[in-house]
Each structure stands twice: as structure tokens, then as C-alpha cells.
Amino acid sequence: MSRPGTTGGVTIQARHQARVAAALQGGGLVEVIALAGVYLAAARAGLSLAAEGSHISAVWLPSGVALGGLLLWGVSRWPAVLLGAWTVALALDVSPLVGLGVAAGATLEAVLGALLLRRVACSRELHRVRDVVWLGGGAALCALLGSGLGSLSLVLGGLVPHAQWAASAWLWWMSNLLGMVLVTPPLLLLFGSWRARWNWTWETWVLPATMVAVCVGVFAFPQPGSGQAHALTFLLFPLSAWAALRCGPRGAALSSLFIALAAIAGTARGLGPFYTVDLLPRGLVVLQLFIGITSLTGLLLAAARAERREAVEMLELLATTVRAVHEGVLICEVREPGVLNTVFVNEALCALVGRRREELVGTAPGALLASPDVSEPRQLEDALREERSLRAEVVLQRPDGTRVWSEMQLSPVRANGEAVTHFVATHRDVTATKELQARLVAAERVAAVGTLAAGVGHEINNPLAYLALNLEAAQRSLAAEGAGAPAGVRDALGSVRGAQEGAERIRLIVRDLRVFSREESPEHGLVDLNALVPPAVRVVLHALRPRARLVESFGKVPRVLGSEARLGQVLLNLLVNAMQAIPEGDPGRHEVRVRTRTDATGHACVEVEDTGGGIPPDVLPRIFDPFFTTKGNEEGTGLGLAICHQIIRAHGGELRVHSVPGQGATFTLLLPPATVRSAGPSPVMASSSRQAARGAEAEEAGLPASSCGRRGRVLIVDDEPRLAQSMRLLLEPFHDVVIVTDGEAALARVGQGESFDVVLCDLQMPGMDGIAVYRRLVAQAPALVSRLVFISGGASSPEGRVFVETVANRVLEKPVRPDVLLATVEATLAGGGPPEVAARGAVGGARRG
Known part of the structure; x- marks a missing residue:
């Protein structure tokens, strides 16, 4: 029975011979000797605690030393355990083979225990419950091997009777287990983390x-x-x-x-x-x-x-991290399906919604939402019911009524791995981004409306021009009948004059559209506010009449330096707001008053006053805030007054508001007077300002109704045959008229030697336009260039606008009034023209660049 034990001991030693050699190299030999010494000391202490007359101790301390040493210094130090256990066994007067069996069991017990605890990543600090469980369970499992081999060796050596093998193995197992449980933790905790x-x-x-x-x-x-x-x-x-x-x-x-x-x-x-x-x-x-x-x-x-x-x-x-992040964080608990309760908010969310933490914790998170879009709460309810994530833009309500746009990310939390117990919502303030997006959309809409208005105005100009010219010709023919004309002729003359008045109103509307859609508006020049008020009034007059009467009061105001179109936009917006503040149905009771004056500081002042319901005191301080509006979604976005305020501030002025609830509101626009500079304003806006200033004077002064000079030869170049024919009917009683419908045909006639006293050329034509005709005439017939008069429906290209503002020739804006057309031809034949004609420009007359 002793041979297998001997063979087993030799086999174990041969199998690990290489590891023993590695362990004995360098500092490993010192550690092996030290561990063996500690093992022997622990064995001596354990034997001293054994019961009297017995070598059995309740706790075998060396088993804990062996396991702790291999965990601290590595499994390669196992020879120390084998040497110490064999030495202890020999000291107890057992045979070498029995001692080797006992030592082999103790060594395998420690080696397997160390390998197992390292395999499961048991921490040396034993700061987790799983570490303690693995230590106790691993020790119990490995102690079975050590106690079994040790007690079996004693039975085979005749030291323990066969009948007591089970009891001996039980006590051995318990003592080894307790040794590992008691001694290994102090070793790991004292030497494994000695810095603590x-x-x-x-x-x-x-x-x-x-x-x-x-x-x-x-x-x-x-x-x-x-x-x-x-x-x-x-x-x-x-x-x-x-x-x-x-x-x-x-x-x-x-x-x-x-x-x-x-x-x-x-x-x-x-x-x-x-x-x-x-x-x-x-x-x-x-x-x-x-x-x-x-x-x-x-x-x-x-x-x-x-x-x-x-x-x-x-x-x-x-x-602490969540409190410190810049994004707002809200955590709510699911009390029952569909019922949420806020349990945590960070400082960023409190600042975002303007509330204290005590006001938010314990409340329903949905109370913060103030979105005007009904789809957002519905999406939120669906996400909560389906327990899924959601990313959406919501509007949060502050106590003072202001609204904040927030990008919300909602995430469910499954604390137990199954049911959703909490929801986490992060909020990022995107109000500034929404403002920029809204401004961009508003700018794009304004640009689109301006482009549409310019296009509509251009398309209306041509038929309106020949309509006006034909009406003028019909009026002249009917007026020639004199006072003795039949009643039918007099009635027809009255109808024609009424049609002329309607055409004139259409012309003014088209002109106003072009003023507000002018693309060169960012340029600054001298602007007369008195000249800007009538166009803005005419735009809203048709919608204002069912609500209130309009009262205009014009005083002396200084010229201001600014954008004519932008300031016109402000006036128009103020008039629209005043109109919307008054309900329909009682126009005799309400009025909208527009006043211009110079205030005590010398600033130009425009006041728009209404007799509507006024502005509540709690709303008045926020009237210029972006996205703030008291109107419905169909009437406003809350950007109108904000944009007006920004425009006036960009002009160095101020926009004020005064209101008494129930007594209406007054908006006051103040702009600093223009200062004289050596460089002068830009030529584009300076010309535009001169046109606006002189246009009304020229219309009121009137122009010659017919030619009174010599008869001339006029070439009309226009791609619109009806307009050309209308101009021909107007001019033929006084001049010889030739019509062509494109620029190449006109240049061909000039090239063939035909002479013309006046050339009326459309500026915008397919193929060769008026600019190309002008340049060809400069090279081929320079004498005719000074007698070239352009007719424009509105320059749509940048090149066309620059040409109109810089060319020295007269430019007539469609629709051309008949008297203006006759006067321009007469002035060209005479080699000059009245200043009123030269300055008329965009109001339907002629002008020089």
C-alpha cells in the first residue's frame, strides 16, 4: 500500500520540476523560504492549541498561511507549502511516505484554492460579498481534497483505524476550512493592501x-x-x-x-x-x-x-456629476401606470425653468410643458405608455409666463431588469437656435414675398402700361367731341375717366410693392419718413376700413440715414398691429392715428396710435421678446415686433410703447437725424431718396398734356406688342412712330441709315436687352445715345440695377403715365427736360442717373 503513495509523490515532484526551478530563481527562493518558515511557525502555534493528548486542533492555521501566501506571492511558491507540510508531518513521528501524502494533500489544497480564487477574480480587499462567498466556498471545496488525502494517508499508514476514517476526515476538513477562513483574510488585508x-x-x-x-x-x-x-x-x-x-x-x-x-x-x-x-x-x-x-x-x-x-x-x-452638468436633468418615478412623480432635478433644470428644486420635486413632470403643439404631449404619452425612448423638442413654461424651447431626450430605466421604474429626461436649451431658425425662415419668407412681389409687379406693369395709354387715347378722343357731344359719349368719357382712376390706383399699389421688395434695401441713404408713411398706409387701408378710420398728421421731420425698405417694413408692421388690436364692426368708434413730428431732442418721430383694448401690464415688458405673442397661431409667430425693434436699434434709434388697458396703445419710433458727411450717402439710396422726395411734387405739379414743339421721328423698341402699339397710338398724333419688337431689329434699322430723333427702348427683353442695345449704339451711333430713353418694369438682376443707377439716360418706370411719356419725348427732342421729369424715377416718371 506504500508503493502507490511513493510513486504518486515522485510523479508530483517530476511534473512540477520546472516550476520549482523557476520559483528558486532570484527573489523567489527568499519568498519560498520565508513562506515555509511562516508555515512551520503557524503549525507550531496550531499544535500548541490542540486538545490535550491529541494532535487535532480546532483550526489548522497553516492551511490559511499556505493559501494566503500563494495568493500574495503566486502559485509558483507551492514548494514552500510542500516543504513545510512534510516537515510538520515528519515532526509528528510519521513515516516519510505518510508525511509525503499529508504534505501533498496540503499543497494541492492550497494550489487549487489559489487558482480558483484567481480564476473568479476574488479581490484581496474582500470588499464584496461575492469575494467572501468565493473564499468560503473555495476553501470548503479544496479542504475536501487536503483532508481526504491526509486522512487517507494516515489510514494507509496504520495511524488511524479504518472505522474512524470518516470522523477523522470530518475534523480535518473543518480545521483546514476554518484555518483558511480565519488566517487567509488577515494576510490578504494586511499584506495585500499594506498602504492602507x-x-x-x-x-x-x-x-x-x-x-x-x-x-x-x-x-x-x-x-x-x-x-x-x-x-x-x-x-x-x-x-x-x-x-x-x-x-x-x-x-x-x-x-x-x-x-x-x-x-x-x-x-x-x-x-x-x-x-x-x-x-x-x-x-x-x-x-x-x-x-x-x-x-x-x-x-x-x-x-x-x-x-x-x-x-x-x-x-x-x-x-454630483448630474448636478454639475450644463444640461437639465429630471428623474421621475413610475408610481403606477401613467402616473409619474419627480424625484430629482439638477441645478441646470431649475435655472432653465426658473423654479426652485423644492417646487419641482414631488410634482408631475408634465406640468412643466407648455407646448402649443398638441402632437408633442401625445408623443410623450405614447412613449411613456410604451416604455420607450423619445427625442423631441418641447416648450417649457416659466413662472413669469416666458417659454423656453428644449430638446428633450427621454429614457426609461429598468432598475430590476424587467419593469420600468423610472424615466430620465435631459433638457438642452435650444431657444437661441430656434430664434435663429425662425429668423432665417422669416428672412426667407420675406425674400420670397419680395421676389414674388417684384415679379408680380413686373408682370402687371406691361398690361397696366398699355391699359393706361389706351385709356388716355380714348379719353382724348372722347374729350375732342366737346361739350356738345351726345349723352352717350359723355357717359363713355366718364367711364373712361373712372377706369383711369382705377388704373392709377393699381399703379400706386404696384409701386408700393416694389418699394417693400427692393433688393438693394441694405444700402443706406437719406430717407424722408413723410414719404414712407403713405405707401404703408395704402397697403393696410382696405383691411383697416371695417375696423377703424385712419387719421394722418404730418409734421416737419428731419431726414434720417437708413434703409428705406427696412423702415417701411417697420411702419407697415406697426400699422398691421394697430389694425389687429381693433375688432371689426364699429369703424366709427375706433381710429388709427399716424403722426410725424420732430421731438424735443431733434429726432425724427413717427407715432402709431390705436384705440384698441391696450396691452396688459404683465405683457408690456415682454412685448419685444422674440416668440412672445398674445395672438393665435394663425395671426402671428411673435417675431414681428422683435424684428422691428432690432431694425430700429440697428438704425441707432429707439422703439417705445405706451399702453393703458382699455384705452389702446401708442408705438413711438425715434430716429436720429442724418448728419452731413463729406463722403455722402451711397449713390443707389441717394438716388432713391431723391426720387421719393421729388416724386410727389412732380405728380402734383403736373406735366404737359401734349407736344407743342416740332414733329419728330420716334423708334419704339419693346417685346410687348400691345404696349408698343399703345405708345404708338398716343404719340402718332404728334410724331412719326416706328415699332420693333427686339433689339437686333432696332440696331438693323439704325445700321441701314434710318435716322431717329428719340428711341424708346425697353430695358428687359429676351435676347438682346436694353443694356446691350445701349452698348452697341455707343460703338455704332454715338450721336443717338443721348436721345435714348429706357422704359423699365423694374431691374431684376444686379447688373440691371447698377446700370439703371449709373446710366446718364432717362429711365421711365412702367406703367408710364401718358402725360409723362409725352413730356419725356418732348424734352428729349428739345435736348433737356424739366427737373421734375428727371427726378421722378420709381414713382412712374422719368429720371436721370
């Missing part, structure tokens, strides 16, 4: 003293089997728990080791409650159970406290 410092407090002094006193009272007196002594042992459990909860895993390991050594020492000397006459095995088992329960309970409590502390620290870190 003790937190010396009054508890670190009181607790050991109390524990020593209780252990002395329990285990230092001969009271075997005493019920009172057994009761006193329960005092050690709260002390062990105290050490675990207040001092952590190290306190739990050291206190358990001290209690175990005191209990074993007292029992081995016949003292304490666990000593019995038949100590083996009944009394020893009770002692081992006491030690095992005490040590494992302390380690588990310490690990649970450490895990809880780490969890609390992590939660505090997360909470």
Missing part, C-alpha cells in the same frame, strides 16, 4: 479592549457546559458585528481571528463553555461551528458594508 492606513478613532481603542474583556470572561474560567457561559458567548457576536461595520474587512478578520484563538486556547486547556470530557469529536465540532459562524458573519457584514459604501459613494458621485 488605519483610521484611528476612539472605537479602535474601545473595541479591542471590550473584546479582550469579554473573551477573558468567557474563555478564561473553568465552566464547562455552563449555560451562563454559553449565554456570555453571544456577547461576542455584536462585538464582531461592531468591528465589521465600523472597521471594515480588516477589523472583521482580525476580530474573528482573535476570538477564535481565545476560544481554542481556552477549550484546549479545559476552560470555557465548549470544553467537554468527550471533547473529540462532539465538543470540538461545536467549537468549530462557533468559530466558523462568527468569522463568516463578520466578513459578510464587512463586505456588505463596503459594497454599500461604494454604492453610496458612486451614487454621490453620479448625483
